[in-house]
Amino acid sequence: MSRRIILDKSFLQAEARNCNRLRLLREAGYTFVVIDTLAYEFSTGRGAQEWGVAQRKLFEFSDHVEIWTHIGELLRKEVRMGVPTASPIDDDLTYRMRELWKNGNVAVASEGDPAIQRSRAEREVDSTDAMADECRNFSVSYPEYAREVKRRVGAGIDVGPLFVDLLHNEKLIQAFVRRDHGDPADREVYIVGAESGLNHEWLAYRLQRSHLAAKLLFMMKYEVGTRLGKEFINTKLDFDYIEALHFADAIATNETSGSLGLVCDWLYGPSKPRISTNFIDGVMxxxxxxxxxxxxxxxxxxxxxxxxxxxxxxxxxxxxxxxxxxxxxx
Known part of the structure; x- marks a missing residue:
């Protein structure tokens, strides 16, 4: 049985040129997943050279790598088609990347690439400006939850159990689904049947859980209304991986603590392991x-x-x- 493991930037950067860790994961039965966020992170960092180095580590495994469509595009497809997302795989791009890697070539991404520019706009501008307002609106709509979060944070009490309960509160999640996708007059986001509620098979439903997790995380870390800046941008990238993890079995990352680790625990518990280079070295x-x-x-x-x-x-x-x-x- 093939299982899918998402590769993040921290893991690929730490992987040695001999690729022994990747090889052990492959031998254990994993197919490797690359999401567009990975190319975005490399291309907005030290540039194409680092992205090229990361790709070369995948040459040996080219037949066992999948390229996935960005979560935002998958959601737009659900809206257009009116059916739950069955697979996130971008078959065309997966084929093209595999052919490149089989022939010893790498794809070049740069900050001037239109796709990268769109990614920057989606991940940085809109999300940074909007999150503080979303947290404020949540606090107005659900003041009892906001007060309890503030009380626990102020008292140094672990908010994890509260957040897990909220993220598995189906009535609450369905309310968000109806709000965002249940108005037939708003054809850009309306999903047929959303006014009555969608189940967990729908990406739209699961994304509402992720979005709630983001709001809870920032209510825990910041005062409501704070403009979040660079740290928020980095954490938003974590959520790209967290949301893609809905479709995968595990994630290879060295970000085992911090925001990514916290939210994975809240949403998935132990069912979606985070596998670090240190962990692999320990069982190698x-x-x-x-x-x-x-x-x-x-x-x-x-x-x-x-x-x-x-x-x-x-x-x-x-x-x-x-x-x-x-x-x-x-």
Whole structure:
């Protein structure tokens, strides 16, 4: 059974050129997922050179990489088609990227790229200006929740259990769905049937949970009404990965704490593991353990000469098989 794991920037940056961690994940049965946010992050950072280095680490696995459509476009498709999103895979772009990588080439992204400019507008300008207003509106509409968040934060009480309850409050989520997608007169966002409520199969429903998580996170971190700036932009990028994780089984990231870690815990609990380079290194079989197992196999063979390589490869495979379950969702 193939499972999907999203690769984020922090993980690919930390991966060595030998790609041993990626190889172990692939051997454990994962297909690698690249979302457009990854290209955006690299292209607005140190530029195409760093993005090229990251892509080269995927050359070996080109047949096992999927490129996914941005969540915003998937939602627009749900509105147009009136059916739940079945798959986030961009088949055309996946094919083109695989062909590039098979031939040893990389895709070049730059800040002048129209797609990158659209991404910048969607992720930075609109979201930064809007979030404080969304938090304020939520506080007005649900003052009892806002007061409780403020009370717990002020008293140093863990808000996690409260947030988990709110994020799994179907009545609350359905109210947001009806507000944003239930007006037949607003054809740009209306989804047929949303006025009566949508179930969790709809991306539109699940995104409302993510949007609520974002508001709760910022109510926890900032005063309502604060203009959030750079830190908010970075956290908004985390939400691109969090929202895509609805369709995946795990995420490979070194951002295991902070905003991404908190929200993943609230929304998914242990069902969507966050796998870091340190965790993989901890379960990766050591050369010494493989050597000892190979020696055991040699002894079991009657100490037959000439099979050293075969014993080593078998020992390595057996050791990796013991590691695989620790990398998979429970």
């Amino acid at each position: 079989p050591s050369e010494q353990s493989i050597r000892e197992r190979a020696f055991f196999l040699w002894e079991c063979s009657g100490r037959r000469a000439g099979d050293d390589l075969a014993h080593w490869l078998e020992a390595e495979l057996l050791a990796k098989r013991l590691a695989w379950p620790q990398l998979l969702p429970m």
